[in-house]
């Protein structure tokens with residue numbers, strides 16, 4: 001059975017997609033088979049892996065909006081990296097976000113569509129849009145654990161609390177046993193010492209043992225890899241960014257078993 | 258009559274709120290009266306201006322969801338800066354995003370609520386969430402022009418095209434004469450020369466004369482000002498960030514008259 005992790009944060013630009021893509025690639029490098037589903041209408045998973053934006057067999061939004069239960073694997077496409085499967089960019093997810101509102105049991109559609117996928121992969125990652133709406137909710141209900149990237153800003157920190165509140169609602173009201181894998185500090189710029197100390201202290205005070213040990217530094221190779229449409233491991237395997245995402249994959253293994 | 262400018266981009270973290278807050282403050286410094294409405298459920302306008310998160314008289318979401326036409330000024334609160342009025346953080350905007358879907362004429366609710374405000378201020382700015390949904394649509398229909406921040410990344414650049422497509426739909430299908438004030442390059446890091454050249458070239462190729470002359474550099478004072486809850490002009494008036502946002506205010510004046 002696969003471990004399923006949602007990568008979610010309401011704050012925009014904190015590194016959700018950068019984390020989803022490079023964590024997936026790190027797990028594949030460590031020998032795992034990985035399925036990375038992109039629940040964001042921006043469709044940046046495929047651009048970050050320069051996957052030809054060829055349409056998948058079925059867009060993910062069609063799986064979510066189907067009248068009868070579908071299989072998320074209908075939307076799976078092979079990436080250029082052996083062992084890593086993706087979903088194609090799907091602008092229709094923007095429409096699905098609002099159309100899901102009226103559906104009965106709208107939160108559990110993706111969960112029901114993942115039964116087969118869970119038997120086919122070692123790990124499934126779900127990249128979420130910067131909003132706590134129906135798409136993120138579907139990811140949380142389909143996941144065993146949630147990973148919350150947070151950059152070193154007071155604004156991003158505020159958003160983490162909102163997400164953790166939603167996790168409590170998912171556990172209590174929807175009775176889904178969702179773990180918090182942890183809060184991942186991202187885009188940490190060694191030069192901004194006073195801001196890092198201030199926000200770092202606030203993060204420790206607010207989230208204490210939820211903070212992951214792994215910290216992702218600001219590393220221009222990560223942004224350049226994205227522009228080149230490659231994972232950091234294909235683009236610059238001996239960079240600070242590559243080391244950090246390998247460490248994250250290892251920490252995830254330790255925490256989730 | 259006020260000039261109304263929406264600050265919108267689907268891509269998260271490109272500097273929409275940083276631009277909204279500091280452009281507003283630059284206009285106030287230049288002697289204008291400004292109303293800055295926060296259409297993002299994150300509510301970061303008030304945190305960036307350390308406005309005590311006291312509730313407004315009426316939350317903005319209540320104005321948008323009212324059965325009969327309301328006045329956006331019912332939601333206005335004074336900021337700490339004379340001449341600048343805001344709306345309070347309103348998590349209810351998350352709910353409003355999906356509830357607006359079913360309303361007749363859902364796109365023009367904010368536009369109708371702004372009639373009085375347009376006579377009271379020199380400029381009205383509308384900060385948008387990182388999503389091309391009902392809230393951003395309401396901002397575009399209420400605005401005379403849209404300002405599109407874009408950081409130096411291929412991913413952000415892709416999102417600009419989506420927004421410009423939406424502008425065409427707003428003009429043609431909804432018959433609203435919306436201008437594009439321009440695409441604003443943000444978070445430009447002088448040290449990443451090759452990425453800037455690559456993305457800069459792609460921006461020029463794709464958006465040519467829509468690119469604003471003003472460029473916002475990466476400036477840690479902007480992030481630190483936000484953490485301190487101040488505009489850049491209160492926090493560090495002689496910084497690169499302050500200069501850039503003054504230049505933006507001046508360029509806006511030239512382009513919009």
Ligand SMILES: Nc1ncnc2c1ncn2[C@@H]1O[C@H](COP(=O)(O)OP(=O)(O)OP(=O)(O)O)[C@@H](O)[C@H]1O
Pocket residue numbers: 011012013014015016017018019040044128129130186187188216217218219220222223224226267268269270387409410412
């Ligand atoms: N550690 C890092 N070092 C340098 N640049 C980074 C790092 N992490 C992310 N970035 C850059 O920051 C920008 C935002 O990252 P990304 O798109 O992954 O965030 P996101 O949370 O997925 O955004 P969105 O909210 O739009 O989905 C991108 O341009 C990316 O290249």
Ligand SMILES: Nc1ncnc2c1ncn2[C@@H]1O[C@H](COP(=O)(O)OP(=O)(O)OP(=O)(O)O)[C@@H](O)[C@H]1O
Pocket residue numbers: 010011012013130152153155268269270271272273274275276297301385386387443444445473474475476477479480481483498
């Ligand atoms: N020019 C800049 N220099 C340095 N930091 C910046 C700059 N512009 C924005 N930032 C920082 O980048 C982060 C993202 O900026 P901001 O929150 O304004 O973007 P946004 O587009 O409003 O995000 P969202 O999509 O979540 O609404 C913030 O932490 C902010 O402090």
Ligand SMILES: [Mg+2]
Pocket residue numbers: 016017018040044128
């Ligand atoms: Mg993303």
Ligand SMILES: [Mg+2]
Pocket residue numbers: 273274275297301385
């Ligand atoms: Mg914002």
